[in-house]
Amino acid sequence: MSDVPEGWRHVKLKDCGTWWSGGTPPTEEPRFWGGDIPWISAASLKDFRITDSDRQVTHAGSMAGTKVVERGTVLFIVRGMSLKKEFRVGVAQRRVAFGQDCKALLPHTSIDGTFLGLALKARERDILAMVDEAGHGTGRLPTDLMQRLEIAVPTDLVEQRRIVEVLDALDEQVVSASQELAKRRKVEAGFVASIFKVDSRPSWQTPTVGALLGGGGGIQIGPFGSQLHSYEYVSDGIPVIMPQDIIGRSVSPDKIARVSTRKSRELARHLLVAGDVVLGRRGDLSRCAVVRTENEGWLCGTGCLRIRLDGSRVLPEWLALAYTQDYCQRQIAAMAVGSTMPNINSGIVKNLRVPVLPIEGQSRAISALDAQRVGLSAAELKISKLMHMKQGLVKDLLSGRVRV
Incomplete structure (x- = not known):
């Protein structure tokens, strides 16, 4: 890795915290499933901030072959088809259990969990280069290689959290812009649907x-x-x-x-x-x-x-x-x-x-739709710029090239 600025250090991932392996409670046992503890698998780990899953285990299930970790724990996929094209990593926002296709890393008190998760996501290209094939096209991420991976970490926990705050603020802007875009698309879809109510217009x-x-x-x-x-x-x-x-x-x-x-x-x-x-x-x-x-x-x-x-x-x-x-x-x-x-x-x-419709009616409808497309294009461009800005900031902030 490149040199880091004053007040930063290189840390191997194996030295960042406590590592845990997961597992699956017996699926044929009803009393282990349908509880209130999210069970994270390679299929359900899709969001960076982990709050829920499509499957939950009970308290009994949490003690039957799986592992429960606390809020702030970093989870990532080590086996699955998704490893062929992306590295899925997230940070638990509540107590969760997880399966054998994932690994969990509970950071030491000197490392913020969200910062660690972001640092790993920023190294996605390097991590995907470690993936080999476990059979039938399934990707496998060797634990020993992951543990040797080095990341750059500010010594000051406050600086780590400030970096997270900056990137969180940018994420909030992306979410807001995405919501605006979704509203505009809904309006456009409603407008188009109102035009093509063919069954209610016998004169068509x-x-x-x-x-x-x-x-x-x-x-x-x-x-x-x-x-x-x-x-x-x-x-x-x-x-x-x-x-x-x-x-x-x-x-x-x-x-x-x-x-x-x-x-x-x-x-x-x-x-x-x-x-x-x-x-x-x-x-x-x-x-x-x-x-x-x-x-x-x-x-x-x-x-x-x-x-x-x-x-x-x-x-x-x-x-x-x-x-x-x-x-x-x-x-x-x-x-x-x-x-x-x-x-x-x-x-x-x-x-x-x-x-x-007659050509004149077609032209008016297309013109009205084009006017709406202008707003849609502006919203799409705004999201694109925000995402580009975030990509640059992630690299700069997580390497120490830009200080908060």
């Missing part, structure tokens, strides 16, 4: 998608696997929209695949223009997005389907919005094919009936 027209294509429109399925192989993807090139890139009626470029310009010319019939509607045609059949100006010239990828409208009766944004609503999704579920994974094809999409 419900033409098929095929009838909305007109002379200049059409439906095109993305290239098959034989036309576009995995080895043809490149790090820099023309983006290819896959079902997983369709998020919230938009295309996310974050993890998008790309092909060379030469390959894109070979697949020219799959090139997209602004106003196209792209659907995921297998798996999650609610994925639908409108191609924006910034997406023009991208490719419709394998697993997707493109709709090109003539624009005289329905706006692309309206079609994408209507497609994700219950009226259309019930039809899609009923018409989808495939025994292991639901699929749709161009014939199914052509026969899909879509509720439509």
Whole structure:
């Protein structure tokens, strides 16, 4: 580890406190289960501040093969599928019992439990590098390696707790912003639901998608696997929209695949223009997005389907919005094919009936929804900035680079 500032020290995890192993009371014994003591397992350790679990043991159960620890104890997963991708750690906020897939560490009085938990979470990358495989894809975190892990700790307990307070304050801002975002999403969902009360509006027209294509429109399925192989993807090139890139009626470029310009010319019939509607045609059949100006010239990828409208009766944004609503999704579920994974094809999409308003009504509804999206985007951006700030502060505060 790097040097630490004055007033800090390196401590091996084995010297941070008392270690405990957990266990499971016999599950066939009813008097051991259904009590008021949360029993923490690899599946239930999801929150950093541990207050409850989906399973509880009784007082009798707490003395039958498990271990009970007090508030302030740090618990972390040492065995489980989750160790393949994340290190779950938490701090008990009350007395809890725990299973054999977890370890517990009761810190010495010179170390604050929450600080210790945060310090371990900050070393997630190093800890995951220790994980080996116990069989059947289950990750295992060797205790001896964990005990040799060193963390940096302020000698002053007050400084440890001040660091925790700073990060707690930032967490509170994230929670507040997340609650605001949830409210805005609820308002948006209510607004959209109020628009598409098709059954209560007998005057609605419900033409098929095929009838909305007109002379200049059409439906095109993305290239098959034989036309576009995995080895043809490149790090820099023309983006290819896959079902997983369709998020919230938009295309996310974050993890998008790309092909060379030469390959894109070979697949020219799959090139997209602004106003196209792209659907995921297998798996999650609610994925639908409108191609924006910034997406023009991208490719419709394998697993997707493109709709090109003539624009005289329905706006692309309206079609994408209507497609994700219950009226259309019930039809899609009923018409989808495939025994292991639901699929749709161009014939199914052509026969899909879509509720439509006159173009002017569509435009007003989309404009109102866009105005709400501005507030949603601002709330999402605020959360993103707070999370980025927290990531930087965690590294700086828990290494002593920034002092409280």
